[in-house]
Amino acid sequence: MTILRTENLYKHFDGVKVAQDVNFSMASGEIRCLIGPNGAGKSTFFKLVLGEHQPSAGKIYFSDKEITKLRSFERVKQGIAVKFQVPGIFAELSVWQNMQIAVQNHLHGDSMTAAIDKALAFVRLTDKAEELAGELSHGEQQWLEIGMAVSTEPRLLLLDEPTAGMTPEETARTGEMIQALNRQGMSILAVEHDMEFVRQIAHKVTVLNFGEIFAEGTINDIEANEEVARIYLGTADDDE
Amino acid sequence: MEYIHFAFTAFYQFGDAFAFLVLSAMGLAVIFGMMGIINLAHGEFIMCGAYVTVATARMGVPLPIAMLCGSLAAGILGIVLERTIIHRLYHRPLDSIVATWGISLILTQGTLIVFGSSMSGISTPLGSFSVGDYTYSTYRMVLLGVAVLLLIGLYVLFHHTTFGIHSRATIQAPHMAKAAGIDTGRMYSLTFGLGAALAGLAGALYAPTISIVPTLGANFLVESFVTVVVGGADVFLGTAPAAATLAVIKAFLTGWQGQLMGQVGLLITVMVVIRILPQGLSGWLLKGRS
Amino acid sequence: MAMLQREDPLTARAASRVPNWMRLVNGPQTLGRGSLFWVGFALAIGAAAVYPAFADGWSVGNTAYFFCWVFMALGLSLIWGYTGALSFGQTAFFGLAGYTYGVVTINFGAAYGMTIVGVLLGVGMSCLGAALLGYMLFYGRISGVFLGIVTLSTTLVFATFMAQTAGSQWAIGDARMGGDNGMTGMPPLTIPWAGGDIALYSGVPLYYLLLAMLVLCYLGLRVLVNSRFGNVLVAIRENPHRAEMLGYDIRRYQLIAFVIGSGLAGLSGVLYTAWGQYISPSNMDLAAAALLIIWVAVGGRKDLTATLVGTLVVLGIFQNLTIYGSYYAFVIMGLLLVVIVVYLPEGLIPGLVRLVSRLRKRKEGMS
Numbered sequence: 045m046t047i048l049r050t051e052n053l054y055k056h057f058d059g060v061k062v063a064q065d066v067n068f069s070m071a072s073g074e075i076r077c078l079i080g081p082n083g084a085g086k087s088t089f090f091k092l093v094l095g096e097h098q099p100s101a102g103k104i105y106f107s108d109k110e111i112t113k114l115r116s117f118e119r120v121k122q123g124i125a126v127k128f129q130v131p132g133i134f135a136e137l138s139v140w141q142n143m144q145i146a147v148q149n150h151l152h153g154d155s156m157t158a159a160i161d162k163a164l165a166f167v168r169l170t171d172k173a174e175e176l177a178g179e180l181s182h183g184e185q186q187w188l189e190i191g192m193a194v195s196t197e198p199r200l201l202l203l204d205e206p207t208a209g210m211t212p213e214e215t216a217r218t219g220e221m222i223q224a225l226n227r228q229g230m231s232i233l234a235v236e237h238d239m240e241f242v243r244q245i246a247h248k249v250t251v252l253n254f255g256e257i258f259a260e261g262t263i264n265d266i267e268a269n270e271e272v273a274r275i276y277l278g279t280a281d282d283d284e
Numbered sequence: 285m286e287y288i289h290f291a292f293t294a295f296y297q298f299g300d301a302f303a304f305l306v307l308s309a310m311g312l313a314v315i316f317g318m319m320g321i322i323n324l325a326h327g328e329f330i331m332c333g334a335y336v337t338v339a340t341a342r343m344g345v346p347l348p349i350a351m352l353c354g355s356l357a358a359g360i361l362g363i364v365l366e367r368t369i370i371h372r373l374y375h376r377p378l379d380s381i382v383a384t385w386g387i388s389l390i391l392t393q394g395t396l397i398v399f400g401s402s403m404s405g406i407s408t409p410l411g412s413f414s415v416g417d418y419t420y421s422t423y424r425m426v427l428l429g430v431a432v433l434l435l436i437g438l439y440v441l442f443h444h445t446t447f448g449i450h451s452r453a454t455i456q457a458p459h460m461a462k463a464a465g466i467d468t469g470r471m472y473s474l475t476f477g478l479g480a481a482l483a484g485l486a487g488a489l490y491a492p493t494i495s496i497v498p499t500l501g502a503n504f505l506v507e508s509f510v511t512v513v514v515g516g517a518d519v520f521l522g523t524a525p526a527a528a529t530l531a532v533i534k535a536f537l538t539g540w541q542g543q544l545m546g547q548v549g550l551l552i553t554v555m556v557v558i559r560i561l562p563q564g565l566s567g568w569l570l571k572g573r574s
Numbered sequence: 575m576a577m578l579q580r581e582d583p584l585t586a587r588a589a590s591r592v593p594n595w596m597r598l599v600n601g602p603q604t605l606g607r608g609s610l611f612w613v614g615f616a617l618a619i620g621a622a623a624v625y626p627a628f629a630d631g632w633s634v635g636n637t638a639y640f641f642c643w644v645f646m647a648l649g650l651s652l653i654w655g656y657t658g659a660l661s662f663g664q665t666a667f668f669g670l671a672g673y674t675y676g677v678v679t680i681n682f683g684a685a686y687g688m689t690i691v692g693v694l695l696g697v698g699m700s701c702l703g704a705a706l707l708g709y710m711l712f713y714g715r716i717s718g719v720f721l722g723i724v725t726l727s728t729t730l731v732f733a734t735f736m737a738q739t740a741g742s743q744w745a746i747g748d749a750r751m752g753g754d755n756g757m758t759g760m761p762p763l764t765i766p767w768a769g770g771d772i773a774l775y776s777g778v779p780l781y782y783l784l785l786a787m788l789v790l791c792y793l794g795l796r797v798l799v800n801s802r803f804g805n806v807l808v809a810i811r812e813n814p815h816r817a818e819m820l821g822y823d824i825r826r827y828q829l830i831a832f833v834i835g836s837g838l839a840g841l842s843g844v845l846y847t848a849w850g851q852y853i854s855p856s857n858m859d860l861a862a863a864a865l866l867i868i869w870v871a872v873g874g875r876k877d878l879t880a881t882l883v884g885t886l887v888v889l890g891i892f893q894n895l896t897i898y899g900s901y902y903a904f905v906i907m908g909l910l911l912v913v914i915v916v917y918l919p920e921g922l923i924p925g926l927v928r929l930v931s932r933l934r935k936r937k938e939g940m941s
Contacts, residue, residue: 115823134809145820320719379919381722385911386868386910386912387908390908397901505726513720554723555724
């Protein structure tokens with residue numbers, strides 16, 4: 045089943061085309077990484093999927109249901125969760141409360157408490173439950189966010205640079221977390237720059253450039269592709 | 285002939301409203317554009333300008349000089365406040381609104397204590413002129429000219445002087461400006477002082493036309509806020525076209541239903557504009573450029 | 575705040591064994607928790623209950639006057655402290671409700687419980703006005719400083735409007751708006767009673783009624799802010815974008831908080847009008863709106879108890895200062911606001927609490 049699909053997706057801001065005829069398709073149960081040079085439109089793509097930008101043209105389908113006209117919070121309630129690059133935790137609330145806010149939208153009472161405890165255990169923050177989220181280390185905050193995102197048991201998880209600023213140990217641990225989630229049936233789409241991380245987790249890779257899908261394939265296909273290397277490094281005749 | 289008279293009346297109403305909006309909003313726009321701070325003591329800088337102008341004029345100083353004194357006094361007050369209080373609040377925009385409100389309260393009530401509940405004013409200079417059956421205040425036409433000259437002058441200041449270029453650099457990329465050796469702290473002080481001086485100038489210019497009471501600043505608040513919000517952060521791409529648009533609305537509604545309707549019209553406009561253009565007119569125009 | 579949460583035994587998880595309502599009243603969004611606090615709270619109510627026996631009539635009436643304002647302060651705490659929306663529109667709703675009460679009771683009298691109808695209609699008008707304004711603000715995605723400006727402009731325009739209603743044509747039925755002089759002549763709160771209606775002028779019975787309303791309102795708000803609804807409000811305050819991305823329609827929550835908070839402002843408005851039989855545009859001008867901000871900011875806007883205590887304390891200080899001249903009182907208030915905002919933005923009471931718990935920690939560390 046296709047979990048996420050876009051059809052002829054266009055987005056431009058007063059003449060600047062940030063998404064051009066994007067026909068993206070991702071199967072359920074897949075871990076897909078979205079890569080590309082800076083300014084390629086990766087974050088814009090996320091924002092289009094989440095509803096933060098309205099497309100200039102085209103459609104977006106989640107699990108074969110069209111979501112193009114839905115508002116952000118409605119799309120999220122369909123089963124999409126997101127973790128942005130910018131920290132998205134509630135700093136003055138406790139870790140437990142942060143989780144609670146994520147979960148209480150879906151569950152009540154004892155099943156809610158159980159889901160919170162389970163999510164905390166998954167990201168290994170159980171013993172920090174009463175601490176203020178703002179006082180966690182950077183890596184712990186990222187995990188708390190991932191925990192909040194997955195505690196709602198979404199079908200599709202969007203991750204924007206999940207390992208940004210992490211140590212190699214933290215990065216490896218994050219990769220394990222993502223694979224564990226995937227084994228439970230979650231589809232994952234991640235924007236990433238860290239190629240080692242991409243190699244560790246990705247089933248398939250999509251390369252964006254200037255708002256278009258430039259190439260798609262397994263990590264080996266992509267690494268063997270000379271065109272891809274060129275768009276990252278640029279050549280003498282490109283106007284930059 | 286009738287049409288010409290009507291056209292002139294319309295032009296006069298528009299010009300009067302435009303001048304009022306531009307002059308009220310200019311100081312607030314400079315500060316908001318530079319630092320993202322909404323200065324709720326704006327009305328009190330206007331009041332300071334008015335009071336100093338009237339006081340010096342009554343001592344015999346020629347009116348234009350008195351007005352410059354008023355503007356200067358407000359500017360100095362602005363720099364003092366910036367150095368003592370405001371600069372601690374740059375990263376806290378909501379708190380800066382509340383703090384400047386506190387300052388506004390102190391200044392208004394302080395003036396009440398020192399100068400009493402009202403002061404004798406000065407009369408509007410330059411008399412009147414007629415077009416057809418109606419007479420118009422010459423002074424208010426002069427204010428229109430001053431408003432336009434001020435816009436031009438500020439444009440020159442911000443685009444063709446070192447101060448202006450440094451200040452625009454500080455607005456757009458403060459860390460880069462600092463790296464380039466610009467003293468951003470001093471930039472903020474001077475810009476805040478400039479904004480205060482412009483507000484003081486508005487007070488000075490309108491002093492002959494209003495009653496001199498400590499709360500006179502409140503009369504300018506709604507207009508200046510609305511103009512700045514509709515205009516957005518850029519003084520030239522924002523405040524000027526915003527004032528022009530709002531002047532049309534205000535003049536029309538005031539002429540039709542009175543002062544209050546004019547203000548209500550402004551209020552509705554600002555709510556509509558924020559909805560459609562969250563960055564104001566200047567944000568919209570700037571996007572078109574790039 | 576972290577220290578308080580870790581020391582307190584009634585954390586959210588442990589409390590799953592405690593009855594629901596008790597947990598809510600004690601929850602994470604309010605500072606005072608645990609047995610020590612509630613004992614103190616009971617003592618405070620007890621003291622307030624016996625106070626009229628020791629005080630003269632004027633003082634009791636004056637304290638009742640103070641109580642009138644606390645509802646509006648709690649409402650602003652809900653909107654600003656808990657939801658993060660800086661609204662300067664509360665005094666407009668105060669005035670709207672007050673004038674509504676006046677119109678209703680001047681035209682229909684005080685008998686048959688009409689004053690109670692006046693109260694309900696006054697609060698209802700505030701809620702309606704807030705729903706309309708709030709819809710335009712929150713569903714129009716207006717936030718931050720712009721929210722403050724638009725609400726302030728609304729208040730100013732409304733106050734200006736009411737100030738120019740001086741002529742006799744400005745009346746609804748028998749109730750004249752009165753322009754700058756305001757509206758007078760409305761009856762006080764009158765409870766219908768078999769033997770003869772009880773008119774609650776400023777005095778002991780009104781005092782007890784207001785005290786009871788205050789306690790109920792305070793407890794009710796505690797339950798509200800500690801509930802799931804309150805959790806979302808605080809999330810919206812901390813990171814509205816994230817709250818939306820967790821599936822919440824934040825506009826709806828902001829609007830509801832705004833309507834409740836403004837309804838409370840309206841309640842203050844009707845109670846004030848009923849207490850003094852008077853309402854005027856000066857209750858809606860810049861100085862009045864500033865005072866409200868000062869009570870809430872100085873006390874501690876992010877906590878209900880801090881706001882309640884802070885409001886009463888600042889009101890007391892202000893009233894004592896006006897003996898020396900109201901202008902000086904305002905100047906001191908302005909200074910107080912500036913100092914608190916710059917140096918102690920969370921407010922005096924949370925600041926004091928933090929100081930006390932830090933001293934306690936040091937003592938524990940030393941022994």
